[in-house]
Amino acid sequence: MADVYKLIHPVKFCNDYLSRNIRPDGRSFKQPRSIKINVDSIKTAEASAVVKCGNTAVVCGIQLELSPPKAEEPNVGFLVTNVELPALCSSKLKPGPPSDQAQVVNNIVSDIVLNSKCVDLKDLCIVPDKLAWVLYCDIVCVDNDGSLVDGCIIALMASLKTLSLPKVSYDAETEEIKVDPKSRTKLEIHSFPIVTSFVVYRLNQSNIILADPTAYEEDICGGSGTNLIVCYNKGLFCGTQKFGGSNLSKDCQDDALKTAKERANIVENIIDVCIRNHKNSSINE
Amino acid sequence: MTTNSAEGIGKICIPGMRLSPYNKDHVAGPGTYELRGYIYSSLAGILKMEVDEISKVTIVSVESQKTPSVLPRTGDIVTAKVTVVNPRMVQCVILCVGPSILARPYRGILKKEDIKANEKDSVNPYKCFRPGDIILARVLPMTEIHWYHLSTAENELGVAIATAEGSPQGVSMVPISWSEMQCPKTLVKEPRKVAKLIPENLDQELLPLENKQSNKK
Amino acid sequence: MPLDYKRFNGPEDSISYKRFTEDYIKSYDQLYQELIDENGVRKDGRAVDEARKMFAINDVVTQAKGSAYIELKQTKVVCSVFDPREIPHQNEFSQLGQIYCEVKFAPFSCPRKRRPHAPEAEERALSVALRKALEPTVCRHLFPNFQIDVFVYILEHDGACLAVAINAAGLALASAAVPIYDIITACTIAVIDGKMIMDPTEAEEHLAIMSPETQTNHGLITMSTLSQLRQITDFRQIGSLDVDCVTKAMDLLQKQCMKIVPNIQRVLVSNVIKYHKERKKLEEEAREREEALNKKMEEWKLLLNAG
Numbered sequence: 037m038a039d040v041y042k043l044i045h046p047v048k049f050c051n052d053y054l055s056r057n058i059r060p061d062g063r064s065f066k067q068p069r070s071i072k073i074n075v076d077s078i079k080t081a082e083a084s085a086v087v088k089c090g091n092t093a094v095v096c097g098i099q100l101e102l103s104p105p106k107a108e109e110p111n112v113g114f115l116v117t118n119v120e121l122p123a124l125c126s127s128k129l130k131p132g133p134p135s136d137q138a139q140v141v142n143n144i145v146s147d148i149v150l151n152s153k154c155v156d157l158k159d160l161c162i163v164p165d166k167l168a169w170v171l172y173c174d175i176v177c178v179d180n181d182g183s184l185v186d187g188c189i190i191a192l193m194a195s196l197k198t199l200s201l202p203k204v205s206y207d208a209e210t211e212e213i214k215v216d217p218k219s220r221t222k223l224e225i226h227s228f229p230i231v232t233s234f235v236v237y238r239l240n241q242s243n244i245i246l247a248d249p250t251a252y253e254e255d256i257c258g259g260s261g262t263n264l265i266v267c268y269n270k271g272l273f274c275g276t277q278k279f280g281g282s283n284l285s286k287d288c289q290d291d292a293l294k295t296a297k298e299r300a301n302i303v304e305n306i307i308d309v310c311i312r313n314h315k316n317s318s319i320n321e
Numbered sequence: 322m323t324t325n326s327a328e329g330i331g332k333i334c335i336p337g338m339r340l341s342p343y344n345k346d347h348v349a350g351p352g353t354y355e356l357r358g359y360i361y362s363s364l365a366g367i368l369k370m371e372v373d374e375i376s377k378v379t380i381v382s383v384e385s386q387k388t389p390s391v392l393p394r395t396g397d398i399v400t401a402k403v404t405v406v407n408p409r410m411v412q413c414v415i416l417c418v419g420p421s422i423l424a425r426p427y428r429g430i431l432k433k434e435d436i437k438a439n440e441k442d443s444v445n446p447y448k449c450f451r452p453g454d455i456i457l458a459r460v461l462p463m464t465e466i467h468w469y470h471l472s473t474a475e476n477e478l479g480v481a482i483a484t485a486e487g488s489p490q491g492v493s494m495v496p497i498s499w500s501e502m503q504c505p506k507t508l509v510k511e512p513r514k515v516a517k518l519i520p521e522n523l524d525q526e527l528l529p530l531e532n533k534q535s536n537k538k
Numbered sequence: 539m540p541l542d543y544k545r546f547n548g549p550e551d552s553i554s555y556k557r558f559t560e561d562y563i564k565s566y567d568q569l570y571q572e573l574i575d576e577n578g579v580r581k582d583g584r585a586v587d588e589a590r591k592m593f594a595i596n597d598v599v600t601q602a603k604g605s606a607y608i609e610l611k612q613t614k615v616v617c618s619v620f621d622p623r624e625i626p627h628q629n630e631f632s633q634l635g636q637i638y639c640e641v642k643f644a645p646f647s648c649p650r651k652r653r654p655h656a657p658e659a660e661e662r663a664l665s666v667a668l669r670k671a672l673e674p675t676v677c678r679h680l681f682p683n684f685q686i687d688v689f690v691y692i693l694e695h696d697g698a699c700l701a702v703a704i705n706a707a708g709l710a711l712a713s714a715a716v717p718i719y720d721i722i723t724a725c726t727i728a729v730i731d732g733k734m735i736m737d738p739t740e741a742e743e744h745l746a747i748m749s750p751e752t753q754t755n756h757g758l759i760t761m762s763t764l765s766q767l768r769q770i771t772d773f774r775q776i777g778s779l780d781v782d783c784v785t786k787a788m789d790l791l792q793k794q795c796m797k798i799v800p801n802i803q804r805v806l807v808s809n810v811i812k813y814h815k816e817r818k819k820l821e822e823e824a825r826e827r828e829e830a831l832n833k834k835m836e837e838w839k840l841l842l843n844a845g
Contacts, residue, residue, distance in 0.1 A: 078614070078646065078647075078693060078694050079612055079649075079694065079696075080612075080646060080647055080648060080649045080694050080695065080696075081646035084646065091600040091601075093598075093599075095644070095693055097644060097645070097646030097647075098646070099554070099645070099646050099652050100554070100555050101548070101552040101553055101554050101555060101652070102552060102553055102554075102555050102558070103548070103549040103551055103552035103553070104549075104551070106549070114548055114549060114552075116546050116547070116548040117546065118545050118546055118645070118655065120644075120645070120655065122642055122689065122691055123640065123687070123689050124599060124602065124605075124616065124617070124618040124689035124690075124691055125599065125601060125618075126601045127601055127602065127603075127620055127621075131638075131640050131687075131689070133544055133656075134544045134545065138544075139544055139545075142545065142546065146546055170548045170549060170552040172548060172645065172646075172652060174644065174645035174646050176644050176645075176691070176693070178598075178599060178616055178691065178693075179598065179599045179600055179601055180601055181600055181601060202555060204555070204558075213558045214558055214560075215555045215556075215558040215559045216559070216560075217555075217556075217559055251601065
């Protein structure tokens with residue numbers, strides 16, 4: 037019943053809910069969905085995390101490769117992030133090369149990770165000009181129900197936090213490389229970016245913001261994907277992007293920043309707790 | 322018919338389950354198929370055995386909780402949204418078939434001569450529909466590969482929900498005659514091929530599902 | 539390979555670090571001894587004819603019409619099915635609907651190498667195999683001129699991925715309410731040195747298609763069946779096997795396929811029950827709401843009549 041109404045009268049359906057201060061899925065405007073994190077479940081990857089934010093499900097896996105560094109930056113390694121949106125995660129996608137939306141998300145995620153300097157690329161260099169680590173971080177969306185960037189960053193940060201690099205010995209004379217996968221050192225994480233997405237909804241001549249929107253809310257607010265992305269890094273505001281949708285008032289923006297800041301703290305704690313629990317349980321085994 | 326459960330759900334079927342023999346008294350209804358003298362289930366759902374009042378045969382069917390992934394069939398009433406109007410025809414996307422929602426919209430086409438039952442030649446599509454209108458229509462036999470031909474040449478079919486030009490989204494017009502609707506906010510009148518619906522029961526008329534339930538009560 | 543401009547690429551000449559570890563290259567005999575000991579017990583403790591335990595759930599992808607997730611220990615596969623859609627670039631009227639299958643490996647899914655993002659030959663071959671297996675399963679006459687999309691994503695590959703993909707696709711089709719003739723199940727068997735290894739892991743598969751110096755039977759067989767109708771929808775074999783060996787393997791495979799059926803049935807039945815309960819609850823709530831409204835109406839009527 038409600039589904040039919042939602043389909044043929046989308047604007048009225050939304051208005052009916054939002055004018056009563058509640059969202060179609062029962063949340064309040066600034067309430068994000070619950071997060072579930074599972075680290076290190078994929079054994080073929082060096083580090084991995086499965087993250088569910090509400091219905092949105094994202095899997096991140098990191099693989100390690102070795103390569104000589106670039107000639108112009110001999111003491112710097114590589115961090116390559118890719119977000120994959122396969123056709124199975126949403127009915128709007130078609131099989132084939134990455135859609136425009138996938139490329140946009142890919143770019144945003146890569147920007148945030150590289151700009152936040154959470155991984156010092158110099159840490160990834162083994163022997164200057166000769167050998168460096170290449171971190172292939174592949175983030176796959178399995179179920180796209182909105183706020184994709186949030187999920188991608190959480191999955192990526194959780195995997196990076198559990199990543200350890202095997203010991204490499206390099207013989208300068210014979211150029212022989214030896215890797216001992218048993219002795220490992222943890223990769224140092226210098227900062228911790230967390231993203232919160234919002235959409236701006238126009239309700240009776242005023243704008244309201246909805247945190248952590250679902251795919252349906254994203255559709256209603258026009259534009260592909262979310263309208264506003266706010267990034268916090270350990271309590272420091274480090275970036276915001278606005279894509280289409282309704283215009284944003286000063287009050288809304290302040291609200292969004294405050295909500296994002298609070299959420300970044302909570303999410304960071306959640307990731308820490310999940311990793312700790314995982315470690316404890318694996319020791320017990 | 323081995324799987325049974327308490328709680329009065331009825332008989333649960335899963336694909337490939339043998340339901341009954343196929344003979345004079347039993348025919349295969351929706352959600353089933355006939356093979357080598359037996360009726361089998363093709364969906365996961367609940368078994369339904371209905372006796373047809375006229376022919377006295379039992380129709381064996383399986384009811385799934387989700388809309389079965391089959392396409393609109395000839396004669397079905399569909400809910401569609403108008404996308405393009407031109408002097409010869411109206412194009413639309415089909416959103417619902419009867420009470421069930423389609424996950425993927427299918428393209429429908431409404432030819433000028435199928436809009437009204439009378440005065441077929443003098444119909445002006447621009448005075449009947451506008452892009453964005455929600456209409457009720459009946460599916461005609463399929464002649465093209467990917468287009469469903471529709472018809473609104475019945476009193477009960479036509480525009481169900483429409484927004485006047487310039488009115489805010491979500492404010493629907495109210496029908497004032499069989500060919501005109503009026504916006505309650507701006508009081509603008511616009512011509513439409515109005516479907517004969519009783520306004521208070523608009524939702525119910527639109528959705529036969531609700532009707533069936535209330536009839537049962 | 540042409541550069542992929544739609545993604546970020548790493549340096550061209552990067553190599554997995556595993557290439558430089560000590561035990562990277564192993565001989566056939568070494569691998570064999572590692573995987574199966576003299577008592578016929580496998581590395582993970584299973585007997586030769588023992589399959590892994592299957593974990594299956596459906597409706598994991600909320601955006602799809604129907605979906606399934608199946609896990610055979612480390613092999614993890616997601617499958618989603620969408621409603622029929624128009625076949626692009628089709629000009630002819632076709633009585634039967636089509637099934638479009640796409641199998642993809644996650645870049646991090648394989649233990650040996652990083653998978654490229656662009657589709658490669660193995661994925662294409664698996665997609666075709668999946669389509670061939672599903673075509674006799676689906677009632678295709680019900681959606682002429684349209685196609686049903688079946689997408690399979692392999693999150694982790696530890697052997698038998700085609701069989702798991704077929705099982706997942708079957709469950710996803712059933713939970714998407716696509717009419718199908720029967721529940722399809724599949725399994726894989728590896729033949730190593732004449733031994734029948736049921737439900738092989740990736741390492742065992744690798745060993746089975748490595749050609750040893752001796753001329754013994756070795757290879758891989760994947761078979762999918764419709765259990766109630768007793769039909770084989772697809773049979774795929776690689777390697778060198780004699781006829782006796784193949785018939786023996788088919789017997790084993792058929793038995794194993796039958797064993798998987800209850801797993802899938804259980805998921806579907808519990809799903810039907812779950813939906814039924816939800817619907818009942820909703821109906822109950824609706825009735826309560828209606829009653830409350832009616833009561834209010836009566837109150838107002840009384841007020842009106844009085845005033």
